[in-house]
Amino acid sequence: MESNEIGRGAEATVYRTTYRNRNAVVKHREPKGYRHPDLDRHLRIARTKTEVRVMIDARAAGVRSPVVYDVDLEDGSITMEYLKGTSVKDALDEHPEDADVICTMIGQMIAKLHNGKICHGDLTTSNMIIDEHGNMCLIDFSLGDTRIGLEEMGVDIRLLERAFTSAHSTIEGAFHNVIEAYSKDMKQSKQVLAKVEEIKGRARYT
Ligand SMILES: Nc1ncnc2c1ncn2[C@@H]1O[C@H](COP(=O)(O)OP(=O)(O)O)[C@@H](O)[C@H]1O
Ligand SMILES: [Mg+2]
Structure with a gap:
């Protein structure tokens, strides 16, 4: 290397x-x-x-x-x-006591992204960085897209849920806090969350 x-x-x-x-x-x-x-x-x-x-x-x-x-x-x-800071993955692993604040910031960030009709395509806590000023930042947009609809937003949220289940399952209520913050700020959150349920339902039968 x-x-x-x-x-x-x-x-x-x-x-x-x-x-x-x-x-x-x-x-x-x-x-x-x-x-x-x-x-x-x-x-x-x-x-x-x-x-x-x-x-x-x-x-x-x-x-x-x-x-x-x-x-x-x-x-x-x-x-x-270059964004100097810590990945959100490491921040949550090392400071689970800060999970509430961190998860709220994640939800607010994704709300902004989706309000702008943009999806990320690979929402994991490894692709989020808390910079040296304490700002929540997003990187790695190679699977993203612009001018998207509810389906792509639903997929984004579903992928993030899976990422939390696999990487941060020990932090009680973490993903719930993300969704709470997202729902406050994202204008079509109800429709997006309905899509998420639809996507999960589809996955069960295929
Ligand atoms: N702008 C950046 N500032 C700081 N670190 C970065 C930046 N871009 C990428 N990295 C680091 O490099 C890693 C891989 O970059 P990423 O764009 O996520 O590519 P990959 O598709 O390989 O995941 C990231 O997880 C992060 O640690
Ligand atoms: Mg990456």
């Missing part, structure tokens, strides 16, 4: 860097040798474009997420603001 590498997923590698003297990260989608070169290029360009578009729209909707500094589509790389 290179010394400045901070994350490696199935799709991309994330490195620390600087951009005009600012702390930054580069998220790079490497070519995949098992894909046909033309398809590979097409996919890396398309996914990089999507991630940038959703990240920029999320910021515009009031969700704290990294400022995009530079994009190189051919290289499949995005240079963005």
